[in-house]
Amino acid sequence: MPLDRRAQRLLDMxxxxxxxxxxxxxxxxxxxxxxxxxxxxxxxxxxxxxxEDVAADxxxxxxxxxxxxxxxxxxxLPALVFFHGGGWVxxxxxTHDGLCRRLCAAAGLRVIAADYRxxxxxxxxxxxxxxxAATQWVAANAARLGVDPTRIAVGGDSVGGGLAxxxxxxxxxxxxxxxxxxxxxxxxxxxGRGGGSRAALGDGYFISQAAFARDLADYLPVGLAADDPRVxxxxxxNFADLPPAIIHTAEFDPFRDEGEAYAEALRxxxxxxxxxxxxxxxxxxxxxxxxxxxxxxxxAQIGAQLRAALQSSLPLVxxxxxxxxxxxxx
Amino acid sequence: MADGFHGAAQAKIAEIVHGLLDKRAGAxxxxxxxxxxxxxxxxxxxVGLMLAIEDAFEIEIPQRRMTPANFRTIAAIEKLVGSVALxx
Numbered sequence: 001m002p003l004d005r006r007a008q009r010l011l012d013m014x015x016x017x018x019x020x021x022x023x024x025x026x027x028x029x030x031x032x033x034x035x036x037x038x039x040x041x042x043x044x045x046x047x048x049x050x051x052e053d054v055a056a057d058x059x060x061x062x063x064x065x066x067x068x069x070x071x072x073x074x075x076x077l078p079a080l081v082f083f084h085g086g087g088w089v090x091x092x093x094x095t096h097d098g099l100c101r102r103l104c105a106a107a108g109l110r111v112i113a114a115d116y117r118x119x120x121x122x123x124x125x126x127x128x129x130x131x132x133a134a135t136q137w138v139a140a141n142a143a144r145l146g147v148d149p150t151r152i153a154v155g156g157d158s159v160g161g162g163l164a165x166x167x168x169x170x171x172x173x174x175x176x177x178x179x180x181x182x183x184x185x186x187x188x189x190x191x192g193r194g195g196g197s198r199a200a201l202g203d204g205y206f207i208s209q210a211a212f213a214r215d216l217a218d219y220l221p222v223g224l225a226a227d228d229p230r231v232x233x234x235x236x237x238n239f240a241d242l243p244p245a246i247i248h249t250a251e252f253d254p255f256r257d258e259g260e261a262y263a264e265a266l267r268x269x270x271x272x273x274x275x276x277x278x279x280x281x282x283x284x285x286x287x288x289x290x291x292x293x294x295x296x297x298x299x300a301q302i303g304a305q306l307r308a309a310l311q312s313s314l315p316l317v318x319x320x321x322x323x324x325x326x327x328x329x330x
Numbered sequence: 331m332a333d334g335f336h337g338a339a340q341a342k343i344a345e346i347v348h349g350l351l352d353k354r355a356g357a358x359x360x361x362x363x364x365x366x367x368x369x370x371x372x373x374x375x376x377v378g379l380m381l382a383i384e385d386a387f388e389i390e391i392p393q394r395r396m397t398p399a400n401f402r403t404i405a406a407i408e409k410l411v412g413s414v415a416l417x418x
Contacts, residue, residue: 009393013377016398033374040378290381 003252004280010041010291011206011282027089027120027218034090041288042098048072049101056114056141058133060126064115065134066093067145068104078109078151078310079142080183081135083167085158085284087207087215088119088127099157099185099287102296106303109310110147112138116163120218124231127219131163132170139177151310153181153243157286158255159215161187165233165262172241181309182245185302186283189234189258191216192226201254206282209254234262239269246274246305248298250281276301339387340408346382347404350375362405376401383407389414 003011048071055062069077080103084096092115104111116130135154142149156164161184168179202209220226229236245266249259256277263275278285278298286302289295340362347366351358354370371379379401384390391414400410 005393009396010377012393013380013396016373016376036372036374040374040381290385291377 001251001279003282004285004292004294006292006294007252007280007282007285010288011204014206015204027118030087031090031092031118034086035092035094038095038098038287041291043290044098044101047105049104056134056137058130058137060117060129060133063130063134063137065138066100066113066115068100068111068113069146070104070108073108074146076146076148078107078153078180079138079145079147080107080109080111080153080155080306081131081138081164081167082111082113083116083131083154083156083160083163084113085156085160085186085188085287086118087212088124088159088219089215090118091160096157096287098289099299102289102299103303103306106300107306107310108303109151109306110145112145112147119215123221124219124224128163128166128170128230131167135167135171135179136177150178151180152177153183153306153310154179155181155183155185156187157185158284159188159219161185161259162189162191162231162233165189166230168242169229169233169236179243181243181306182247183302183306184245184247184259184262185286186248186250186253186255187259187262188212188255189262190227190232191220192232193258196257198254198257201252201256205252205254206284207254212254234258234265239265239271242266242269242271244272244309246276246302246309248276248278248286248302250278250283250285252281253283255283274305339411340404342386343383343404343407343411346379346386347371347407350379350382360404362408363403365402366404367402379407383411387411387415389418 049068050071051066051068054065054067056065082100084091086095093113100111100113114131114134117126138147139149139152154164154167164182164184168182171177171179226232227235247259247263249256260275263273266273285292286295286298351370358369360369395410400406
């Protein structure tokens with residue numbers, strides 16, 4: 001399928017701003033540019049979703065969390081601990097508010113977004129350590145957060161997807177906390193990868209490989225190899241005993257192949273994994289619903305998968321099952 | 331195009347433009363023929379402006395009409411909106 005007409009038009013419009021984007025070299029500029037893009041390209045959906053800001057205790061200090069909840073639901077719900085994309089350098093509540101709201105409404109669960117520390121001020125392992133601390137804290141405080149501890153998913157988009165997988169692997173290796181599901185949207189899972197979609201779509205498809213290399217250079221500390229599984233979880237030695245995964249990729253995303261390869265690696269290790277490729281779509285399409293209306297369709301689909309996976313596949317550890325019909329709906 | 335459409339469309343476009351300008355330059359007022367990037371709109375604001383114009387007038391501006399010239403001034407946008415609406 002060719003590029004989606006609206007995605008193509010957005011790419012052309014962004015290309016016209018390229019002179020400005022290339023000038024945006026400092027981390028502050030890159031953060032401002034992503035926020036400005038979210039402001040113009042996304043909308044503010046999710047009527048029926050409210051949020052509350054809390055702070056989790058982490059080993060290096062508090063980690064700020066934003067808990068999105070469906071207004072129509074109360075009591076104990078499944079949760080998705082969510083890690084945003086933005087190349088480890090940019091992104092936060094403002095850039096992913098629309099996506100978190102859409103997922104919350106469509107899946108009828110609590111979406112708990114983690115405001116992890118960003119590079120280059122904080123290089124690896126700061127982001128991963130915050131994401132792990134956030135997940136542990138949600139599990140430990142599930143009762144007072146209205147979260148079912150047997151139905152906690154981790155997820156993220158772009159580099160946030162890589163953080164989510166690294167958290168799932170760390171939790172498995174440490175014997176907890178229990179993670180019920182991985183939700184990965186256009187994840188970046190093998191940072192040093194070349195060839196395939198990285199080469200074919202390396203320039204002109206929303207994020208260039210040159211821009212990604214700059215982000216990576218800001219995140220990796222001296223001496224850490226790009227194939228270290230904590231930054232490239234697709235390079236892990238063992239995929240057995242990980243939680244099931246729902247993976248979404250975009251046809252015109254340079255990071256498409258690694259998302260699909262992860263699904264295969266999981267299935268090879270006996271872990272249930274589905275990979276959905278969104279035809280005609282680009283990296284980050286899901287967070288630009290105003291410019292690319294298909295993002296709403298995709299969010300509804302992802303939300304329905306999430307809802308089904310977290311409501312049906314797990315034992316009910318003496319808790320009330322969330323009633324059907326809960327959640328904001330879309 | 332009819333004068334009624336003309337006046338109402340221009341007011342609507344001016345409102346959107348001023349909403350964007352307020353975020354950048356403060357309360358600047360631009361006339362219909364004033365250059366919008368000179369007034370303080372960034373290139374990315376222009377993308378937002380295109381999308382906002384489409385939402386407001388329930389139109390989809392074809393790729394080939396997305397030229398800087400068509401978004402240079404409020405009057406140019408008004409002309410663009412009129413011709414896209416007529417063609418629909």
